[in-house]
Amino acid sequence: MKPQGLPIEVHDLTVSYQKKPVLYGVDLEIAEGSLVGILGPNGAGKSTLIKTIMNMIKPNGGYVKIFGDAPQKGIKRIGYIPQKESVDWDFPVTVSDVVLMGRYGHHGWLSRIGQEDRNKASECLEQVNMLAYADRPIGNLSGGQQQRVFLARALAQESEVYLMDEPFAGVDAVTEKTMISILREMQKSGKTLMVVHHDLASAKEYFDQLLLLNMRKVAYGSVPEVFTHELLQKTYGGKLAVLSEMATKVAKAS
Amino acid sequence: MNLIPKFDPVRVFLEPWSTPELISWNSQVILMGLLVCWASGMIGSFIVVRRMALMGDAISHGILPGVIIAFLAFGSLDVGPMLLGACLAGLACSFSIEWLQQNSPIKKDASMAIVFTSFFALGVTLINLQTGHLDLDTDCVLYGEIGLTPLAPNITLAGNNVGNRSLWVMGLICLIIVSLICLFYRQILVTSFDATLAHSIGLPVKSIQQFLMLLLALSTVASLESVGVILVVAMLVFPSVTASFFFSRLPSILVCTFPLGIAYTFGGFHLAYWLDCSIAAAMAITATVCFIAALGLCPNSFLWKIVAHKKSPHN
Ligand SMILES: Nc1ncnc2c1ncn2[C@@H]1O[C@H](COP(=O)(O)OP(=O)(O)OP(=O)(O)O)[C@@H](O)[C@H]1O
Ligand SMILES: [Mg+2]
Numbered sequence: 273m274k275p276q277g278l279p280i281e282v283h284d285l286t287v288s289y290q291k292k293p294v295l296y297g298v299d300l301e302i303a304e305g306s307l308v309g310i311l312g313p314n315g316a317g318k319s320t321l322i323k324t325i326m327n328m329i330k331p332n333g334g335y336v337k338i339f340g341d342a343p344q345k346g347i348k349r350i351g352y353i354p355q356k357e358s359v360d361w362d363f364p365v366t367v368s369d370v371v372l373m374g375r376y377g378h379h380g381w382l383s384r385i386g387q388e389d390r391n392k393a394s395e396c397l398e399q400v401n402m403l404a405y406a407d408r409p410i411g412n413l414s415g416g417q418q419q420r421v422f423l424a425r426a427l428a429q430e431s432e433v434y435l436m437d438e439p440f441a442g443v444d445a446v447t448e449k450t451m452i453s454i455l456r457e458m459q460k461s462g463k464t465l466m467v468v469h470h471d472l473a474s475a476k477e478y479f480d481q482l483l484l485l486n487m488r489k490v491a492y493g494s495v496p497e498v499f500t501h502e503l504l505q506k507t508y509g510g511k512l513a514v515l516s517e518m519a520t521k522v523a524k525a526s
Numbered sequence: 527m528n529l530i531p532k533f534d535p536v537r538v539f540l541e542p543w544s545t546p547e548l549i550s551w552n553s554q555v556i557l558m559g560l561l562v563c564w565a566s567g568m569i570g571s572f573i574v575v576r577r578m579a580l581m582g583d584a585i586s587h588g589i590l591p592g593v594i595i596a597f598l599a600f601g602s603l604d605v606g607p608m609l610l611g612a613c614l615a616g617l618a619c620s621f622s623i624e625w626l627q628q629n630s631p632i633k634k635d636a637s638m639a640i641v642f643t644s645f646f647a648l649g650v651t652l653i654n655l656q657t658g659h660l661d662l663d664t665d666c667v668l669y670g671e672i673g674l675t676p677l678a679p680n681i682t683l684a685g686n687n688v689g690n691r692s693l694w695v696m697g698l699i700c701l702i703i704v705s706l707i708c709l710f711y712r713q714i715l716v717t718s719f720d721a722t723l724a725h726s727i728g729l730p731v732k733s734i735q736q737f738l739m740l741l742l743a744l745s746t747v748a749s750l751e752s753v754g755v756i757l758v759v760a761m762l763v764f765p766s767v768t769a770s771f772f773f774s775r776l777p778s779i780l781v782c783t784f785p786l787g788i789a790y791t792f793g794g795f796h797l798a799y800w801l802d803c804s805i806a807a808a809m810a811i812t813a814t815v816c817f818i819a820a821l822g823l824c825p826n827s828f829l830w831k832i833v834a835h836k837k838s839p840h841n
Binding site: 328347354360363373379 | 575577709710712713715716718719720722723725726727728770773774775776779
C-alpha cells in the first residue's frame with residue numbers, strides 16, 4: 273500500500289468569482305487528527321475555501337489534494353456541515369430524515385437504507401441530545417437545534433475529514449460546550465476537523481491550530497504562534513477597533 | 527338566461543355512466559385524467575420543494591416550439607417525434623435559463639421569465655405560420671381537450687387491438703416517472719435538499735437535475751393533448767402544495783398526490799358535465815377548491831385561529 277497523503281493539502285490556490293479574486297495563493301497542509309479553527313472577517317473567503325476543497329468551485333489556479341488524491345476521488349472521505357443560510361429550512365423533511373442522509377454515502381445506487389443505518393442515526397441524534405425531536409420537521413426547530421441536527425448528520429457520515437461552516441452560529445453557551453466536546457471526541461478518534469468560527473475569544477480555547485484568512489492565508493499554525501495581536505490585526509484590518517482592542521486584551525492575558 | 531345551469535344530481539352523476547357506450551367513452555377520459563394528475567403530481571412535488579414551481583411553468587411553455595417544429599417536420603401528430611421535439615426544447619429551455627444565470631447578472635426568476643416567454647412566443651408564431659399548410663388546432667395545444675381522448679387512434683399489436691394510443695403513451699410515461707422516482711428517491715431527495723452533500727457522496731448533481739427537467743418535459747408533453755400547456759402547471763403545483771398543509775414529509779406528500787389526483791379527475795369531470803365546460807379547466811377549478819379547503823382546514827390555519835379567538839372569553 274502506498275503511504276497516505278495528508279488529509280488536506282492545498283497548493284497555491286486561487287479562486288475568483290466572475291474575475292474578482294476571492295482567494296489568492298493559499299498554501300495549506302493539514303495534518304491528520306488536527307482540530308483547526310478558520311478565522312477571518314466576513315467575505316474573507318472562508319466558505320469559498322471550504323467549497324473549493326469540496327470541489328464545488330473550480331479553482332483558477334493551484335490544486336487541492338485529499339489524502340494525496342484528486343478532490344473528485346477524495347471527496348467521499350469528507351463530511352460537511354453547511355453554513356446555516358444555505359439550507360432550505362422549509363423543505364419537507366424531518367430531523368431523522370436529515371440525519372439519515374448522512375448514511376447515503378455508505379450505499380450504492382440501488383441498495384436500501386436498513387435498520388443498521390436507522391440505529392446509527394438515532395445514536396448520533398442521542399449524542400447531540402436531539403433524539404426527542406427525531407420526528408419533527410426541521411423547519412420548526414430553534415436555530416441551535418438545527419445546528420445540532422447537522423452535527424448529528426456529520427457524525428452519521430463517519431467520514432475521516434470534516435469541514436464545518438460556522439457550526440456554532442446561533443447556538444447557546446451550553447450547547448456550544450457540548451458541541452465542542454463532541455468535536456474533541458471526534459478528534460481523539462483520529463478525525464481531522466476544519467471549523468469556521470467567528471468568536472475570537474473562544475477560538476483560542478477550542479482549537480489546536482488556527483488558520484487566519486483574508487483573501488490570502490495570513491497565518492497558519494498552533495494557537496500560541498498564530499493568536500497574536502499583530503497577526504489578528506493583519507487579518508481583520510485596523511478598521512475594527514473593538515476587535516483589535518479585544519485581541520490586545522486576549523494577547524496580553526496569555 | 528341562466529349563467530349556471532340547474533344542478534341536477536341525477537343528470538350530473540348518473541347520466542355519464544348510464545349506457546355502455548357512455549361508460550366506455552367516459553372511463554377512458556377518467557383514466558387519462560388520473561394518469562395526467564399522477565404523473566404531473568409526482569414530478570411536480572419535486573419541482574415545488576426545490577422552489578422551482580416557476581420552472582414548471584417555464585418548461586411547459588418552452589416545449590411549444592419543439593412540438594410545433596416536430597409537427598412541421600414530420601407532418602403528423604405522431605407521439606414519437608412530438609415527444610422528442612418537446613424533450614429537446616425543454617432541455618434547451620432549462621440550459622438557456624442556467625446559462626443566463628451563470629453568465630449574466632440576470633437573476634434566476636427574471637432569466638426564467640425571459641427564456642420561457644421567448645420560447646412560447648416562438649411557438650405561437652410557428653403555429654400561426656403553419657396554418658393553411660397543416661391542420662393543427664391551436665386551442666388544443668393551449669388548452670387541451672381531455673374529453674376527446676377516446677378519439678385517439680387505437681394501437682394494434684400483432685393484429686390485436688390493444689386500445690387507445692394516448693392512454694398507452696400517458697400510462698407508460700406515468701409508470702416511468704413513478705418507478706424512477708421510487709427507485710431513485712434517495713438520490714433525488716438529497717440533491718434537492720442539499721446539493722453539496724449529494725456532491726460529496728459522489729452523486730452527479732447536475733445530471734440528476736437535468737434528468738428531473740427531462741421527466742418534467744416528458745410528462746408535460748404527454749399531458750399536452752389533455753390539459754394543454756397552461757393548465758398543466760396546475761396539475762404540477764396543486765397536489766404537493768395542498769398535501770403540504772397536512773404532511774411534513776416528502777414521501778407522504780408524494781403518496782397524497784394519488785388520492786388528490788382521483789379527487790381532481792372525478793370532481794373536474796362531473797363539474798364539467800354539470801356546467802358544460804372544458805374538463806381540464808374544471809379539473810383545475812376542483813384543484814383550487816381542494817387547495818382552499820386545505821388552507822382553511824389544515825392544523826394551524828387562520829380559520830381555527832378565528833374560531834379560537836371567538837371562543838376565548840378574555841378577548
Ligand atoms: N456565488 C458568488 N458569486 C459572486 N461572488 C461571491 C459568491 N459567493 C461569494 N462571493 C464573494 O466572495 C467573497 C468571499 O465569500 P465567502 O462566502 O467565501 O466569505 P466568508 O468568509 O465565508 O464570509 P462569511 O463570514 O460572511 O460567511 C465575498 O466577497 C463574496 O461577496
Ligand atoms: Mg461563509
